[in-house]
Amino acid sequence: MTTAPTPDSPEIVLTASYAMDDGRYANNGWLQELPDPITKLTWDNAALISPAYAKRLGVEAGDLLQITIDEKSSAGTPVKRQLVIATLVSPGHADNSVTIPLGYGRKMPQFYELPYAGADLKERPGIEEQSGFNGYFLRTAANPHFAVAGGQGIESVQVTKVGRTYPLSIMQEHFSIEGRGLVREATLEGYRANNEFAKKIPGEEELPYPPPSLYTHPPLDAPQQWGMSIDLNVCTGCSACVIACQAENNVPVVGKLQVAHGRIMHWLRIDRYYASRKPFNQDRGEWPENPEIVHQPMPCQHCENAPCETVCPVNATIHSEDGLNVMAY
Structure with missing residues (x-):
């Protein structure tokens, strides 16, 4: 029994x-x-x-x-x-x-490949x-x-x-930044009472000014401006978008050792956070017994702020008037 x-x-x-x-x-x-x-x-x-x-x-x-x-x-x-x-x-x-x-x-x-018709199988490392x-x-x-x-x-x-x-x-904490707030959430009732709650969480206020930059963003004066929103209420963290992005953009695989060094090269990631009504401090080894989980996608921002745009010597990548980074092929 x-x-x-x-x-x-x-x-x-x-x-x-x-x-x-x-x-x-x-x-x-x-x-x-x-x-x-x-x-x-x-x-x-x-x-x-x-x-x-x-x-x-x-x-x-x-x-x-x-x-x-x-x-x-x-x-x-x-x-x-x-x-x-x-x-x-x-x-x-x-x-x-x-x-x-x-x-x-x-x-x-092991992989096995046939280099050309009629040849014997050739072995190479996995x-x-x-x-x-x-x-x-x-x-x-x-x-x-x-x-x-x-x-x-x-x-x-x-x-x-x-x-x-x-x-x-x-890789959960590879991209954590000192002084930047974690995911912020509220109930529907709380949002209706204060729809700016994310800016006013005690101890996690937003930075008062954007970081300094030598780059002036192009004016966005077209009547139509592109944008994207992700419904965090339905995101399950499945990471299908991560694999799709890797396939579309030829993002390389770096291997276990380089991932451990914080060098994973995914253009987007899905951060996972534990939520609990009872406060806990993970740094002191405290864990919630029955937590809820919140998934927060972090896209690459390349459509709006592609790093190649500010440094391209021949202006092959530019910003369109309707808010997209575009390439000249």
Whole structure:
């Protein structure tokens, strides 16, 4: 009989990866470098656990955990399944539960290409020598999605701290700026009472003047002015726009190490913020127990303020009178 998960015998949940699915897209560099909508992790998967469970285990993001499942085969033979995987704390995650996205963990991916008709297959290196951890080591036909003590053939589930760390490339705070406010939101009633609430949040007032610049913006005097708005009430952080932009503009993939150095080159990003009625200070290790999540898209601004426009020596890129950056080809 299946027992309820406990700190000493947690539940293991195996899910399809948001980007890799079951691993079929592991050779796609765009998807490997796509930040997860919730964790903002790139190039890896991790064992997602709640802040409370992480505190009990004494682990932080990047600490390695060993997951051990003792079970019996259909023939009654004892079987031990183990996986060592990095930890990632996820506020709002269920306690006494570990979620592992599948689709990662290949040690030496390979491509095969046919250079010309009639030639032999030529082998060349894959995009990364190692990417993540193979959750399939814990998966069986009898328990394909969940592993918990008392499940079919499962006698015990244990999670222990290994004592080593693993580098994770998380990009949520790569572009944070000191003194600039975070996402600002209010209820509909609050907006109706004060539609300028975003400018007057105590301690997060907008900067009084725009930053100084040597560049004079062209006059926008056409009767029609282009603009774009994003409905933050419906944005789920799916990041389809990030991949579409990368494809349209030939944005390069930089790899896990360069992402860790803050050099990811996406032209737009989707920032994720946790919201809670109870104040918390992440810098002091405080996390909300059951937070809401707010997604804030940050477009590139190239249509309005393309960096090439101010420096082009031949005036190949200019500003139109209706507010768009245009190119002369």
